[in-house]
Amino acid sequence: DERASVLVIGGGAAGITVAAELRRHRPDLPVTIIEPSDTHSYQPGWTLVGAGVFTLSETVRPMETLLPGGVTWIKEAVSTLLPDENLVELTDGRRVRYRHLVICPGLKLDWDRVAGLREALGSNGVCSNYSAETAEYTWQCLQEFVGGKALFTQPAMPIKCAGAPQKIMYLAADHWRKRGLEQPADVEFCLAGDTLFGVPFFVPPLQQAVDDYGITLRYKHNLKAVHGASRTAFFTVADEEGRMSEVERRFDLMHVTPPQIAPDFVRSSPLANAAGWIEVDPSTLQHTGYANVFSLGDVAGTTNAKTAAAVRLQAPVVVRNLLSTIDGKPLDATYDGYGSCPLTTAYGKVVLAEFTYGGKVTPTFPLDPRKPRRSAWFLKTKILPFMYWKMMLRGSEFDVAHREREFAQDYQT
Ligand code: FAD
Structure with missing residues (x-):
């Protein structure tokens, strides 16, 4: 002992x-x-x-x-x-x-719950930002994509950083729009759930991004299996009455967020x-x-x-x-349930979603948090990593929860 x-x-x-x-x-x-x-x-x-x-x-x-x-x-x-x-x-x-x-x-990232996923990851356009081994391949896939079908998946909640499955989708769509593609891109977001984001307050700016990029939303689509060589994904889909069926989708690129337990x-x-x-x-x-x-x-x-x-x-x-x-x-x-998700809606633009238990909106800054902002991109790419390495992991406490609560009332919906 x-x-x-x-x-x-x-x-x-x-x-x-x-x-x-x-x-x-x-x-x-x-x-x-x-x-x-x-x-x-x-x-x-x-x-x-x-x-x-x-x-x-x-x-x-x-x-x-x-x-x-x-x-x-x-x-x-x-x-x-x-x-x-x-x-x-x-x-x-x-x-x-x-x-x-x-x-x-x-x-635990439950890769094995999706049949064939472990074997498929890292080639044939199957990528994921959810592990250190596969995140670089996502960037390779984004660069190599010449158009066609791009699928982005999101499993059942809870997952870590619930916004991450769609953050990379907006960045990908923005990258392809800026670079220009040989063929049109057909981007689909396949979610196991039936809402774009768990806190309804932040859905309109995300829906705006979806509309701007012309992304198709496919709710109640749960990724069950992948076949890398034929670039085919298999989803179980629930209809309005909860009846399950299986659908097959071909893809040129697929960013997978694995089930999490x-x-x-x-x-x-x-x-x-x-x-x-x-x-x-x-x-x-x-x-x-x-x-x-x-x-x-x-x-x-x-x-x-x-x-x-x-x-x-x-x-x-x-x-x-x-x-x-x-x-x-x-x-x-006491902990009030604070969490934050910097939603990258484009290169240089972030919707800074901050909220506590029950989806109460608690912005740190006295600005409308629904607006994609360049300042929030700066926060995400420069300030937050600095704070993480130099302050948080070193144990400097900076409990700003009370300050966040000050602005909370203004934004209740
Ligand atoms: P982790 O940081 O995952 O650490 C767990 C540790 O436990 C690991 O070091 C692991 O090796 C160790 N461990 C595992 N099993 C055992 C065992 N059996 N025995 C002993 N040790 C073990 N958060 C944000 O705030 N903002 C974001 O924008 C954001 N974006 C994200 C994007 C992606 C793609 C991902 C994957 C995550 C993101 N997150 C974000 C979430 C954030 O990284 C996690 O919520 C955070 O790391 C959780 O911290 P943790 O200590 O609980 O777990």
Whole structure:
């Protein structure tokens, strides 16, 4: 057995931020991170890698350069959670005992739920911004496209960054419009759901982009299988009465967003809710059954948008409440469900969607957030990456949630 006072599972956006903030607030508190990967990725940058704005290397850094000083790193993956014994088991069979646990291993991209997808990815125009291995191929596909059918898919919710499947679609359409194509482009957005975006307030500007680019929307289309060599996609489609049928579509390019679920060791644990995510109080982020367990980030069973922006505001809440638990004090920090999605509607234009639980619109800036803006593109491409690497991951807290709430009332629909 190894022992940890605070054990953090996952060295992603959430794990590193929480560990850094814990070290800053309580430098003598022993913190251990379990993380199997050598590298850490700034995933919000992958949309821009797929669009040729960032290089992949700008989004990936060695894990050891980001882990906060003084934190113990166990380079292994967790395989089992045993909360009744305050233990986690690792894939190499080791067991780690903890006093307090923070669970943030992100989510699992379920590529295998789409038959043939793993084999098809990376050739024949089948690309995805959802992994470091495939994001560069998206840009290659965008450049090689000479016209014809371009499909963009979106699986059932929840997924991380719900706007990402359509961000790359608008950037692709803009790129092709600017470059000029030999043949006309026929762009289709195939969504498993029946709405363009989960927060209705932001649908009109997105619908505007869809109309401007002449994109066809295909709701209730769920990608089930891909055959790369014949460039064919198979969808199950639900009609008005909920009857299912299968349709086949040929494509010249297809950008796939894979189905997303909680990691296996989380889904099979006593800490998961019915849908497989970690069951926490949506406000304190403390587990509802185990007071010494907290969770945040993509794996948390909360209804906020699964984004790094959410992590930025969740981390200080987890840290404060965790320290209160250690000190035997009542939990006084609350998370309001803030998440943000910078929707790239064109090169140089972003609709900055920011909202809290229940889809309440909470813009940081006193400007109509429905308008695509050049300033928001600057934020997305320059300021947010800087904030992520230099401030968030280093644990500098800048809880701007209260400021965001100030403008909230103006924009209720
Ligand atoms: P992650 O950052 O994914 O980290 C999870 C970590 O846990 C990883 O390092 C992983 O190796 C580790 N891990 C996994 N399994 C185990 C295990 N068994 N044991 C131990 N460790 C494990 N967010 C925004 O805010 N704005 C955006 O514009 C945006 N755009 C996006 C675009 C794309 C294409 C993608 C893919 C994501 C985007 N996001 C965006 C979402 C954002 O990247 C995630 O919400 C964020 O990274 C979540 O942080 P996390 O720490 O929960 O998970």
